[in-house]
Amino acid sequence: MTQLHIALAGNPNSGKTSTFNVLTGTNQFVGNWPGVTVERKQGYYKKNQEYTIHDLPGIYSMSPYSPEEVVARDYLMSGEPDVIINVVDGSNIERNLYLTTQLIETGIPTVLAINMMDLLEKSDKQINLEKLSYALGVPVVGISALKNRGLDELMQKTQAAASSCDEIQFPVYDSRFEAAISEIETVLGSTALEKYSRWYSIKLFERDEKAQAQLDLSKIQQKEITEIIKITEKIMNDDAETIVINERYDFISNLKNLCIVDEGQFKASLSDKIDQVVTNRFLALPIFALIMWLVYYISIQTIGTMGTDWLNDTLFGSIVPDFVSQTLHAWQVAPWMQHLILDGIIAGVGAVIGFLPQLMALFLCLALLEDCGYMARIAFVMDRIFRKFGLSGKSFIPMLIATGCGVPGVMASRTIENEKDRRMTVMLTTFMPCSAKLPIIALVAGAFFPHSSWVAPSAYFVGMSAIVLSGIALKKTHLFSGDPAPFIMELPVYHLPRFGNTLRYTYDHSKSFIKKAGTIIFVSCILIWFISNYNFRLQAVSEDQSVLAFLGGLIAPLFAPLGWGNWQGAVAAITGLVAKENVIGTFGILFKHAAVAENGHQVWAALRATYTPVGAYSFLVFNLLCAPCFAAMGAIHREMGSVKWTLRAIGYQCGLAYIVSLVIYQFGHVAFEGGTVNLGTVAAGVALVGMLYFILRKPVEQAPTVTIEQLKEEGEGWQL
Numbered sequence: 001m002t003q004l005h006i007a008l009a010g011n012p013n014s015g016k017t018s019t020f021n022v023l024t025g026t027n028q029f030v031g032n033w034p035g036v037t038v039e040r041k042q043g044y045y046k047k048n049q050e051y052t053i054h055d056l057p058g059i060y061s062m063s064p065y066s067p068e069e070v071v072a073r074d075y076l077m078s079g080e081p082d083v084i085i086n087v088v089d090g091s092n093i094e095r096n097l098y099l100t101t102q103l104i105e106t107g108i109p110t111v112l113a114i115n116m117m118d119l120l121e122k123s124d125k126q127i128n129l130e131k132l133s134y135a136l137g138v139p140v141v142g143i144s145a146l147k148n149r150g151l152d153e154l155m156q157k158t159q160a161a162a163s164s165c166d167e168i169q170f171p172v173y174d175s176r177f178e179a180a181i182s183e184i185e186t187v188l189g190s191t192a193l194e195k196y197s198r199w200y201s202i203k204l205f206e207r208d209e210k211a212q213a214q215l216d217l218s219k220i221q222q223k224e225i226t227e228i229i230k231i232t233e234k235i236m237n238d239d240a241e242t243i244v245i246n247e248r249y250d251f252i253s254n255l256k257n258l259c260i261v262d263e264g265q266f267k268a269s270l271s272d273k274i275d276q277v278v279t280n281r282f283l284a285l286p287i288f289a290l291i292m293w294l295v296y297y298i299s300i301q302t303i304g305t306m307g308t309d310w311l312n313d314t315l316f317g318s319i320v321p322d323f324v325s326q327t328l329h330a331w332q333v334a335p336w337m338q339h340l341i342l343d344g345i346i347a348g349v350g351a352v353i354g355f356l357p358q359l360m361a362l363f364l365c366l367a368l369l370e371d372c373g374y375m376a377r378i379a380f381v382m383d384r385i386f387r388k389f390g391l392s393g394k395s396f397i398p399m400l401i402a403t404g405c406g407v408p409g410v411m412a413s414r415t416i417e418n419e420k421d422r423r424m425t426v427m428l429t430t431f432m433p434c435s436a437k438l439p440i441i442a443l444v445a446g447a448f449f450p451h452s453s454w455v456a457p458s459a460y461f462v463g464m465s466a467i468v469l470s471g472i473a474l475k476k477t478h479l480f481s482g483d484p485a486p487f488i489m490e491l492p493v494y495h496l497p498r499f500g501n502t503l504r505y506t507y508d509h510s511k512s513f514i515k516k517a518g519t520i521i522f523v524s525c526i527l528i529w530f531i532s533n534y535n536f537r538l539q540a541v542s543e544d545q546s547v548l549a550f551l552g553g554l555i556a557p558l559f560a561p562l563g564w565g566n567w568q569g570a571v572a573a574i575t576g577l578v579a580k581e582n583v584i585g586t587f588g589i590l591f592k593h594a595a596v597a598e599n600g601h602q603v604w605a606a607l608r609a610t611y612t613p614v615g616a617y618s619f620l621v622f623n624l625l626c627a628p629c630f631a632a633m634g635a636i637h638r639e640m641g642s643v644k645w646t647l648r649a650i651g652y653q654c655g656l657a658y659i660v661s662l663v664i665y666q667f668g669h670v671a672f673e674g675g676t677v678n679l680g681t682v683a684a685g686v687a688l689v690g691m692l693y694f695i696l697r698k699p700v701e702q703a704p705t706v707t708i709e710q711l712k713e714e715g716e717g718w719q720l
Helices: 016-024 067-076 090-105 117-122 129-136 151-163 175-188 194-205 209-214 219-236 240-259 270-278 284-301 303-330 335-353 356-372 374-388 393-401 406-415 419-429 438-448 455-474 499-518 520-533 547-562 567-575 582-590 602-610 613-625 630-640 643-672 679-696 708-713
Strands: 004-010 041-044 051-055 083-089 110-115 125-127 140-142 260-262
Touching: 004 016, 004 067, 004 090, 004 151, 016 041, 016 051, 016 083, 016 151, 067 406, 083 090, 083 151, 090 110, 090 117, 090 125, 090 194, 090 240, 110 129, 110 151, 117 125, 129 140, 129 240, 140 151, 175 194, 175 219, 175 240, 194 209, 194 219, 194 240, 219 240, 240 260, 270 284, 270 374, 284 303, 284 356, 284 374, 284 438, 284 455, 303 335, 303 356, 303 438, 335 499, 335 520, 335 582, 356 374, 356 438, 356 499, 374 393, 374 455, 393 406, 393 419, 406 419, 406 630, 419 455, 419 630, 419 643, 438 455, 438 582, 438 602, 438 613, 455 613, 455 643, 455 679, 499 520, 520 547, 520 567, 520 582, 547 567, 547 613, 547 643, 547 679, 567 582, 567 613, 582 602, 613 643, 630 643, 643 679
Parallel strands: 004 051, 004 083, 083 110, 110 140
Antiparallel strands: 041 051, 125 260
């Protein structure tokens, strides 16, 4: 057979991307919240490379109200797909079938894949697949993407549907509505391709502007269609869009009565019982705080630390340096090259890789929480909080994704329709501590607060607080004022985490961390070593006389009020803009021989001798909130689509990071370290009052929308 293009379409969380992964053998990220698949992804069926499978974004309908719906609809109507596989969540089949009716009406051969049949078998719900197939007029296959069941049969029926010459059987609605659609088809004639004729007719009946724009309709055609719609609205006593919606749901209701036996419909499911606790108005946030504390306690304080201690103390502390040193000495390598390899590359890159076990533990915990369905509940809980402060609940989805990496988190903001909400989300998303910031969290927690389990999780809640409070303040400005967009999302059924999916998530993110350490961090460490050991005349000098010390000394006074105003701290913060892991690599190089090791932690001992605990925490907060890495800045620029807005975002992030760090250090130093009140403390007080003012002030009043007609009525004498 020639090349076959298969479109995978379905609602969010229906198992579409999981099905795609099994069919193609690829490892696309599978998320348990909407917005993971924002663009169309493509792969080849692993058992037949002539089958190209396109994973479309999850959508609820073919009405293009959101970016993902536009992507899916444009592809389906492009003429490229030969057949559609509609993946349906069997546990929510009534809602999923609304999209199914629209897909069938495109005129493209469609196969229905009822997913999660394994969950249906455990419940009292049964679906008669044969009756459903007969009523819809399309092949129906029961599958379980999780357990790889029924997928071979699905592909066989998909190939058969694509090559079949049988006429498409469309859903049949009320005779009055069918008559109107038939008349519109007659009016269209050859304006629309015969295959898409019914779909366009229904869309024109709905007054879908995008569909009408795609057709070259004459004024006579437009007039006739308008008359048909008005007559039908009068006969059926309702507006056109409501008529279509009601007809679809009446059809689906009849399908449900015919094909579905739901004996347990009045019983509370296990998911419902769990949700009564974890989404409770009063218990939800304390439970979330406890779970995140546990995640960071496991990752930073206990299990993850065991591996990190071994890597830092043993592998990169003695085994690797000793072996490399002996080898280089035996090969009679030049002293400067030995110095570069040992004190530049191994000290810098090794310091970064040393935190890999803690990262892996964090990735594993987050994957478990997401895959079981809990993270989707957090989005639901945070929506209630966000909306009180003028933020859209949709903003929390990119922020959850940003806990892995800020780049996909920023990109996920494109699912937000409201332009103001989207821009604010892009601006605030990188406040969440991504995986690149975790080594900084682990370094500060381990070196300065080894017996305090609150430090690591506090970093997460510092980011959350910065987002919420920034949202309150920004929503009161002209740039971001307005009501937030509504947020609707499906809560997936709780299930045991999938072993393969969890390990894949952990492996992919860990691999990305190692890859960055072997490329960007590697090159950065070489550059940092070079400019920290040579002056502007390219002469070997001590670190205090180096190019790096000179450059760092220029900007160090700026950070002195924050408690880390030496040139090493200033340089580490600046190199962190390339990649946040560079902060660790920079300290690894600069403090390699700065102090006698304490339990093998040379860098930790040097840091304790250089900074106070409050100063170190201030350094941590600054790096959490300031501008992200260059890659994330690039993503911000792409999503903002404007240099001015990009600079606004980066300027706000850096400004807020400086002010918050200033307040933390100045008040913390006085309260906990016996510091004296000085000019910096006064500045911190003024900054704190300023922040409170912007948070607590009244919102700006939006100018009322005035039309030309209203102005004319008021006698303003406007002329067109």
